[in-house]
Amino acid sequence: MPHDEPTRIVELTPPGRGAVASVLVEGPQARELVGQFFHSASGRKLDEVVFGRVLFGRWQVVNGDQSPGEELIVCPTGKQSVEVHCHGGRAAVRRVVDALVAAGGKVMAWPAWLSEHEPAPFSAEARLALAEATTRRTALILLDQFHGALEREVRAIDEWVATGELRKAGQRLGELLERAPLGRHLTRPWRVVLAGRPNVGKSSLINALLGYERAIVTPAPGTTRDVVTAAAALDGWPVELADTAGLRAARDEVEAAGVERAREQVEAADVLLLVFDRSRPWCADDRQLADRYPHAIVIHNKSDLLAHDEGRPEGLTVSATNAQGIEALIAAVVDRLVPDVPSQGAAVPFTERQIERLEKTQSAIATLAPS
Numbered sequence: 001m002p003h004d005e006p007t008r009i010v011e012l013t014p015p016g017r018g019a020v021a022s023v024l025v026e027g028p029q030a031r032e033l034v035g036q037f038f039h040s041a042s043g044r045k046l047d048e049v050v051f052g053r054v055l056f057g058r059w060q061v062v063n064g065d066q067s068p069g070e071e072l073i074v075c076p077t078g079k080q081s082v083e084v085h086c087h088g089g090r091a092a093v094r095r096v097v098d099a100l101v102a103a104g105g106k107v108m109a110w111p112a113w114l115s116e117h118e119p120a121p122f123s124a125e126a127r128l129a130l131a132e133a134t135t136r137r138t139a140l141i142l143l144d145q146f147h148g149a150l151e152r153e154v155r156a157i158d159e160w161v162a163t164g165e166l167r168k169a170g171q172r173l174g175e176l177l178e179r180a181p182l183g184r185h186l187t188r189p190w191r192v193v194l195a196g197r198p199n200v201g202k203s204s205l206i207n208a209l210l211g212y213e214r215a216i217v218t219p220a221p222g223t224t225r226d227v228v229t230a231a232a233a234l235d236g237w238p239v240e241l242a243d244t245a246g247l248r249a250a251r252d253e254v255e256a257a258g259v260e261r262a263r264e265q266v267e268a269a270d271v272l273l274l275v276f277d278r279s280r281p282w283c284a285d286d287r288q289l290a291d292r293y294p295h296a297i298v299i300h301n302k303s304d305l306l307a308h309d310e311g312r313p314e315g316l317t318v319s320a321t322n323a324q325g326i327e328a329l330i331a332a333v334v335d336r337l338v339p340d341v342p343s344q345g346a347a348v349p350f351t352e353r354q355i356e357r358l359e360k361t362q363s364a365i366a367t368l369a370p371s
């Protein structure tokens with residue numbers, strides 16, 4: 001036996017509802033072991049990639065297996081360590097771990113592994129946050145932080161502060177903090193609220209956005225009495241779509257409570273979608289609503305019907321019924337939520353504590369080196 005040190009298999013993400021699960025394979029034979037099952041899409045071998053770079057590919061348990069195998073990501077993180085990032089479901093993790101164990105790997109519990117390794121605090125926080133990520137896109141950004149992106153950036157900023165290069169430090173800190181709104185949503189969805197008068201098609205639009213029937217659609221004019229929410233991913237970003245009761249004068253107390261809740265939702269929205277019915281003439285009530293929420297994305301729905309466009313302000317023209325304009329709507333919402341998508345490997349602060357700490361440093365720098 002050339003190596004008798006066992007290869008250790010550590011599940012880094014605690015079993016949860018994460019989109020991605022990470023399995024660490026560690027030991028002198030780590031690459032060899034993973035290479036028995038992993039086939040990269042590009043045909044590149046694990047030995048050919050630089051540490052920290054990811055390889056996309058498939059996991060095939062039996063040689064010559066006819067099935068295409070599980071899609072996953074593998075990342076060599078050191079000479080003796082490889083990370084396998086697979087779908088977060090238990091079955092996918094089991095298939096990876098079982099194969100590695102059958103080939104001679106030894107499972108080690110992550111708390112035991114952690115106490116041996118004591119990773120950098122941001123890394124540890126990223127590992128916890130990963131369990132909360134619900135989309136692959138957000139999980140990949142957290143993986144970058146797990147691999148030290150934030151740690152390195154904060155250390156560089158601290159060094160500039162220490163050497164008196166405050167302006168440089170302040171600028172980099174500013175850039176980092178611009179990503180804080182995104183960071184906050186890596187573990188928690190953005191709130192996208194639909195508001196508008198009854199019967200304009202809010203519930204139908206939510207269905208169109210979800211791609212399947214979910215919100216309750218009622219043909220008679222009336223209000224959804226409660227705020228109905230649905231979890232969705234728009235272009236890979238997690239959002240919670242909230243369908244509000246129609247914003248209008250309520251007819252009874254129950255409805256009044258619904259309208260009040262709708263107002264609260266509207267105030268708390270990350271993005272507000274104001275929905276209007278393009279098949280009906282633009283009226284004073286519509287005007288009032290549009291004036292009241294000037295930052296909202298204006299949507300003129302029911303483009304499949306005869307249009308009443310007189311006096312109608314600019315906005316996105318859509319049809320919840322035939323899905324016309326829905327792609328453009330999703331693009332507009334995503335553009336509001338994540339105006340600047342960070343490049344791969346970029347540092348992103350992702351907890352309130354981190355953001356607070358960075359903001360404190362920023363105000364200290366602003367005091368010391370006013371621009």
Ligand SMILES: Nc1nc2c(ncn2[C@@H]2O[C@H](COP(=O)(O)OP(=O)(O)O)[C@@H](O)[C@H]2O)c(=O)[nH]1
Nearest residue numbers: 198199200201202203204218219302319320321
């Ligand atoms: N032709 C047409 N009808 C629509 C469209 N969107 C919604 N509707 C209809 O308008 C009515 C009210 O829709 P609903 O989604 O319940 O409106 P809400 O009260 O704003 O939630 C229903 O009969 C829908 O089928 C659309 O784009 N085109």
Ligand SMILES: [Mg+2]
Nearest residue numbers: 202203216224
């Ligand atoms: Mg409705």
